[in-house]
Structures are given as structure tokens and as C-alpha cells.
Amino acid sequence: MIDVAIEWLGNTLLIVGAASVLIGGIGVIRMPDLYSRMHASSLTDTMATLALFSGLMLHSGFTLATIKLMAIMAFLLLTGPTATYALANAAFRSGIQPPSSTNTNNEEKSAP
Amino acid sequence: MTLDAFLGHFNYWVFAILLMIGFYAVIAKGNLIKKLVGLSIFQSAVFLMYISMSKVEGGTAPILQAGVIDPIYSNPLPQVLILTAIVVGVATLSLGLAIVVRINERYGSIEERELLDAD
Amino acid sequence: MTIVFALFLLTLLVVTALAIVRTKNLFVATMLLSIFSLLMAVNFFILDAADVALTEAAVGAGVTTVIFLSALRLTSQFERGTLASSRWIAVIVVVITTVLLISGTINTPNLGDPNAPVHQHVAPFYLENTEALMGFPNVVTAVLSSFRGYDTLGEVFVVFIAAVGVMFILDARQGTGPEYELPVDKGLKHHLIPRAVGGLLIPFMLLFGLYVQFHGEYGPGGGFQAGAIVATAFILYAILEGERTALKAFSRNAQMALIIGGSTLYGAVGVVCMLKGGTFLDYSVLMEDPVIARQVGIIIIELGVGMAVCGALLSIFHSFAARKPVEHAK
Numbered sequence: 001m002i003d004v005a006i007e008w009l010g011n012t013l014l015i016v017g018a019a020s021v022l023i024g025g026i027g028v029i030r031m032p033d034l035y036s037r038m039h040a041s042s043l044t045d046t047m048a049t050l051a052l053f054s055g056l057m058l059h060s061g062f063t064l065a066t067i068k069l070m071a072i073m074a075f076l077l078l079t080g081p082t083a084t085y086a087l088a089n090a091a092f093r094s095g096i097q098p099p100s101s102t103n104t105n106n107e108e109k110s111a112p
Numbered sequence: 113m114t115l116d117a118f119l120g121h122f123n124y125w126v127f128a129i130l131l132m133i134g135f136y137a138v139i140a141k142g143n144l145i146k147k148l149v150g151l152s153i154f155q156s157a158v159f160l161m162y163i164s165m166s167k168v169e170g171g172t173a174p175i176l177q178a179g180v181i182d183p184i185y186s187n188p189l190p191q192v193l194i195l196t197a198i199v200v201g202v203a204t205l206s207l208g209l210a211i212v213v214r215i216n217e218r219y220g221s222i223e224e225r226e227l228l229d230a231d
Numbered sequence: 232m233t234i235v236f237a238l239f240l241l242t243l244l245v246v247t248a249l250a251i252v253r254t255k256n257l258f259v260a261t262m263l264l265s266i267f268s269l270l271m272a273v274n275f276f277i278l279d280a281a282d283v284a285l286t287e288a289a290v291g292a293g294v295t296t297v298i299f300l301s302a303l304r305l306t307s308q309f310e311r312g313t314l315a316s317s318r319w320i321a322v323i324v325v326v327i328t329t330v331l332l333i334s335g336t337i338n339t340p341n342l343g344d345p346n347a348p349v350h351q352h353v354a355p356f357y358l359e360n361t362e363a364l365m366g367f368p369n370v371v372t373a374v375l376s377s378f379r380g381y382d383t384l385g386e387v388f389v390v391f392i393a394a395v396g397v398m399f400i401l402d403a404r405q406g407t408g409p410e411y412e413l414p415v416d417k418g419l420k421h422h423l424i425p426r427a428v429g430g431l432l433i434p435f436m437l438l439f440g441l442y443v444q445f446h447g448e449y450g451p452g453g454g455f456q457a458g459a460i461v462a463t464a465f466i467l468y469a470i471l472e473g474e475r476t477a478l479k480a481f482s483r484n485a486q487m488a489l490i491i492g493g494s495t496l497y498g499a500v501g502v503v504c505m506l507k508g509g510t511f512l513d514y515s516v517l518m519e520d521p522v523i524a525r526q527v528g529i530i531i532i533e534l535g536v537g538m539a540v541c542g543a544l545l546s547i548f549h550s551f552a553a554r555k556p557v558e559h560a561k
Contacts, residue, residue, distance in 0.1 A: 075432075082428045089422065119234060120341025123278075126241045128332035132325045133248045140321035141252070143310040145302065149260050152295065153248050156271050159287070160244075163280045168350060169343030173281040175450065176361065176368040184345075186279040187354045188370040192379060195371070196386045198286050199455050199540060202295055203393030206547045209302040210400040216306040217405075217557045223311055 006058050013055030020048040035098050038088055045080030049073060123164035130157035142224040144212045148205060155201045159194045166190040237277050244270050255310045261299040268292040281451035282371045285443075289459035294544050297466055301551035365529075366522045367448035375453065376529040380512045383532070384497055387539045391494050394543035401550040405557070419471050429471045436464035444537045448526070454533040458540025465541075466548050474552050483549060489542030496535035500528055 020043055027040025053073040060066045092098075134157060137150025166187040174188040216222050219230050247270060251263045268291030275284040340347035361373045375383055419425050440460035447453030469477035501512040509516035514528025 078428055078431065082424055085424045086422070116341070119238075120344075121336050121339070122238060122241060123342050124336040124339065125333055126245060128329055128336070129245055130248050131332070132329045133245070133252055135328070136321055136325045137252045139324075140318050141310070142312070143257070145257055145299075145306065146252075146260065146310055149251060149257075149264055149299075152264060153251065153267065156267065156291070159283070160271065160274065163275050163278050163283060164342060165347075165349050166280065167278045167343050168345050171279055171343075173279045173451070174358065174370040175281070176358075176370060178368075185358055185370070187350050188357055188374055189354050190349070191280045191283050191371050192374045192382075194280070194283050195286055195375060195453075195455060196382060198283070198290055199459075200386055200389050202290050202298070203390050203543070205295060206298050206551075207393050207396050207400070209298060210397045210550070213302055213305045213551070213554065214400055222306050 010055045010058035013051050013058065017048045017051030017053075017055060020044065020051060024048065033099050034091055034096055035088065038084055038091075042081065042084045045084060046077065049076045049080065124161065127157050127161040127164065130154075130160065144215065144222040144224065145209070148208050148212065151208075152201070152205060155197075159197065162190040162194050233277065237274070240270060240274050240277070244274065256308065257303055257310055258300075258308050261296060261303065264299065265292050265296040268295065282369075282453065282456075285451050285456045286459070289456050289463065293463050294459055294466075294548075297463075297548060298551060301548065305551070305554055305556050364522065365525050367526065369448050369450065369452075371451075372447045372453050372529070372533075376532055377514065377525055380501075380532070383536065384501070384512070387494050387497055387536055390539055390543045391490055394490055394546045397547045397550045401554055405555055420473075426471050429467055433464050433468055436467070437461060440464065444533065445530070447533055448529065454536030455540055458537040459544060461537070462541045462544035462548070465545055469548070469552065474549070478549065481545065483546065486542045486546040486549070489538045490546065493535040493537070493539030493542065496538070497532050500531050500535070504528070 024040055024042075024044035027043065028037050031037045031040050050073070053069055053076075057066045057069050060069065131154060134150045134152070134154030137153065138147045141147055141150065166189070168184055168186045171184040171186040174185040174191070176185075177183060212222055215227070219227055221227065221230075244267065247263055247267045251260050251267065254260050254263070268287060272284045272288040272292065275287055357370055357374050357378060361370045362368075365373045365377065367373070440457045443452040443460060444454065444457030447457075465477070465481055468480065472480075500514070504513050504516055505511050507516045512528075514525045515521035516524065517528055518524035
């Protein structure tokens with residue numbers, strides 16, 4: 001009984017993870033400016049990683065593969081948001097402004 | 113053309129297409145670094161062909177497993193060749209990029225048309 | 232289901248390659264090349280080549296991208312147009328060659344056909360005799376280090392030559408003024424997050440590199456992958472802390488010593504085998520039991536390969552990183 005419940009929970013988590021990747025992908029294409037697009041793609045970094053890897057861990061049970069999956073999940077959770085931060089920082093330093101009421105199109109800074 | 117023939121040869125067709133995309137970048141682009149990028153795509157396509165040749169249907173990676181009755185393994189020999197080729201590829205790519213850097217310092221540009229006109 | 236996934240990945244490869252060739256921004260091309268290498272690594276894994284996938288991911292998606300970015304810093308980031316007249320000739324040549332290549336695959340065996348000629352002659356010998364002659368499971372490492380050890384020796388020498396060549400080309404003195412000294416490092420000092428995360432990751436990367444080095448016989452791994460992973464850890468340290476601090480941690484002389492030591496170790500094992508009465512690189516004469524002797528020989532030469540690859544990749548990176556970009560009046 002508990003096995004069936006764990007398997008169903010694992011499948012649900014996998015579907016949630018796949019849906020997060022899809023939503024993140026649609027967001028990257030449809031969002032208007034750079035910073036919103038990065039925000040959408042960070043959904044893939046965090047939510048999809050957690051959901052997909054938790055689903056895979058539930059499917060593996062108490063084997064060595066679960067510990068390896070946990071290590072990979074920790075690595076991805078560390079490096080994904082760091083990459084998003086580095087990208088946003090580089091974009092800001094090179095002059096792309098976040099949108100405000102007077103700057104709705106990511107215009108460059110006027111003064112260096 | 114049957115589905116079986118299509119699925120059985122798709123890897124080789126992708127190899128031919130990637131090979132020619134990389135080759136086009138080498139011959140038709142004027143920027144030296146773009147040519148090296150095209151060469152890198154060319155190399156990766158050749159690796160894809162060799163590894164596609166090594167696959168055996170129903171096989172696993174060629175790491176012997178104890179206690180399995182009548183196992184099927186994929187062919188290890190092309191994998192060994194490609195392992196060496198990948199590292200050699202990055203070595204020659206770095207040499208090529210070093211030469212491009214020196215060309216840029218000497219002539220001020222890495223566009224083929226400007227380099228041919230300069231000398 | 233795997234077939235659909237494999238077809239989708241191959242189509243993605245073609246799309247990425249087209250995007251790489253079409254874009255005019257070389258930075259975009261480098262990033263797309265990194266994605267291309269990672270997709271290729273996943274493809275290799277689907278085709279049952281675990282060792283090759285690990286090497287392609289570590290070397291292709293990791294080190295190649297860093298070297299391209301270092302070269303882009305020293306040249307320009309944007310590409311101007313192509314030679315207009317020769318473009319149509321190039322397209323015609325490319326299309327004709329593609330049609331010829333595809334027509335050449337018409338009567339070849341299908342993917343995965345076990346009766347294809349490539350699986351008939353040499354490969355069954357390696358698969359049957361590895362357990363008896365070597366005593367460990369990874370057939371690819373056995374073939375790479377022992378059955379075809381000469382090729383690997385040549386490849387270590389090629390990596391050596393490439394590192395020395397880049398050293399000749401890029402370590403030449405640019406000038407004698409004070410602006411050609413290595414600057415006092417900022418590294419990424421004002422960026423807290425990459426430094427914190429990098430500091431967490433570097434010890435684990437080194438540990439993983441050591442694991443891959445010594446477990447090459449029991450799973451995917453070996454000298455090449457381990458050398459690339461350890462080199463990547465040190466490159467990350469150099470990016471975070473700056474060139475001068477990284478050279479204090481691991482100086483150019485130490486890198487050269489690794490390259491020379493690795494190649495010499497490999498050759499020395501071969502010569503010791505000759506001195507003990509066998510032929511060059513015949514490890515079975517090293518000890519009394521030939522199976523244990525082959526395992527010992529393979530561990531030592533894999534260590535040599537790992538040292539040489541690590542030192543060479545690091546040396547190439549530092550050659551690029553220490554060079555000053557030169558401004559030209561256009």
C-alpha cells in the first residue's frame with residue numbers, strides 16, 4: 001500500500017518538474033525584457049531541480065543511487081542560481097537598465 | 113523508405129549534415145575564430161559517427177558485469193579511439209587560437225579579407 | 232521511448248549548429264558551442280559510450296569554452312560580413328557533398344546491427360579476454376591503457392607538444408614597460424556570491440577528480456577525465472582569485488613539472504618493462520602474477536596521463552590569461 005503511494009508521489013513530482021521546465025521555457029520566450037527572462041529561467045534552476053530529483057529519489061528507494069542523486073541535486077541548487085546572479089550582474093554592469101516607469105525598454109544608461 | 117531504414121540511418125544523416133555545417137563555416141566565413149568554431153563542430157560530427165557505429169542494439173556500456181547471463185556489450189574499440197581524439201582536438205584548438213591571438217596583435221584584425229589586403 | 236528522445240536530441244544538435252554558424256556575435260557562438268558539446272555528451276551517453284560522454288562533457292563543454300573565452304578577450308567579440316562572392320560556391324559545394332555523403336549511407340548496416348562488420352573481428356577478442364588478462368571490468372580502460380597503450384603514449388606526447396607550442400606562441404614577452412606586468416588582483420573580489428559558491432565547490436571538484444582518476448578501472452573514468460576535472464578546479468580558482476594569486480598557488484614551473492613528469496612516467500614504465508625482460512609497455516613482466524602486474528602498470532600510466540593532461544590544460548589557460556590585450560588604432 002505504502003509502495004503504491006510512494007510511486008504515485010514520485011510520478012506526481014516528476015510531472016510537476018516537467019511542467020516547471022515547460023513554464024520556464026515559455027517564460028523565457030515571452031517575457032518582455034532581460035531581467036524578467038532571467039527570472040523565468042531561474043524557475044528551471046530551482047523548482048524543476050527540486051521536483052525532478054525528489055521524484056527520482058522516491059523512485060530509487062534506499063539505494064546508493066539516492067545518495068548520488070542527492071549530491072547532484074545539491075550541486076545543481078548551488079550552481080544554478082549563482083549562474084543567474086553572475087548573468088544579471090554582468091548585464092547590469094554593462095548598462096542594461098531594469099525597466100521602470102521612465103525606461104520601459106531596457107535602454108542603455110545615458111552616462112557611462 | 114521504410115521507418116526501419118530511417119531510424120537505422122538517422123544518426124549517419126545527422127553526421128553528414130553537421131559535418132557540412134562545420135565545413136561551411138570553415139570555408140565561407142571570413143572571421144578566423146568563426147573558422148575555428150566550425151572546425152570544432154566538424155570534429156564533433158566525426159566523433160558522433162564513430163560512436164554511432166559502436167552501438168549494439170540491446171547492449172549496455174562495455175563495463176563487464178558479473179553474474180549476468182549472456183550479456184550484450186557495445187563495441188569498446190571506437191570509444192577508445194574517440195577518447196583520444198577528443199583530448200587531441202582540444203590541444204590543436206588551443207594552438208590554433210594562440211596563433212589567431214598573435215595574428216590579431218600583429219595586424220590589428222582577424223578578418224580574412226583585411227588580412228589578405230594588408231600583406 | 233528512448234528512440235524519440237534520441238531523435239529529438241539529434242535534431243537539437245543540428246539546430247544548435249545552424250545557430251552557431253549564423254550568429255555574428257562570437258560570444259554567443261562560444262556559449263552555443265558549449266551547449267552543443269553538452270548535447271553531444273548526452274548523445275554519447277544514449278549510444279552507450281559512458282567514458283566518452285564523461286570526457287566530452289569535461290573537456291568539450293568545460294575547458295574548450297574557457298579557452299575560447301580567453302581568446303575572445305584578446306581579440307574582438309564581433310564578426311564582420313563574409314566574402315560575398317564566394318558564398319554561393321561554398322553553399323553549392325556543401326549541398327553536393329551532403330547529398331553524396333547521405334547517398335553513401337544507403338546500403339550500410341542499420342544503427343545497432345549486431346552483425347555489422349565492425350563488431351566481428353577485434354572487439355569480441357577484447358570483450359572476452361579482459362576479465363582473464365586484466366582482472367577488472369572496464370573494457371575501455373583496458374583497451375586504452377594496455378591493449379592499445381602505444382596510441383595513448385602518442386596522445387600524451389601530442390598534449391605535451393600543444394602545451395609547449397602555446398607557451399612558445401603566447402609567452403613571448405610583449406614589451407618591457409610597466410604596463411605589461413601582471414596587475415594586482417581584483418579577481419572577482421567584489422562579487423561575493425561566486426566567490427562563496429566557488430570556494431565551496433573547489434575542494435569537492437578536486438576530490439571528484441581524484442575519485443575519477445583511481446576508479447577508471449571499475450567504472451567510467453581514467454586519466455583524461457581526471458586531468459580535465461582537476462584542471463577545471465584550478466581554472467575556477469584562477470578566475471575567482473585573479474591571475475597573480477593563482478600563480479602563487481600553482482606556479483608555471485609546477486605546471487611544467489606536471490606535464491614533463493606525466494609523460495616521463497608513462498615512458499619510464501615502458502622502459503622498465505623492457506629492462507625486466509619484456510617488450511616496451513608489456514606490463515606483465517613487472518611482477519610475478521601477470522594479472523596484478525598489468526593492473527599495477529595501468530594505474531601508474533593512468534596517473535602519468537592524468538598529470539600530463541592536467542598540467543597541459545592549466546598551462547594553456549595561464550598562457551592565454553597572462554597575455555595583455557593590445558589596443559590597435561583602427
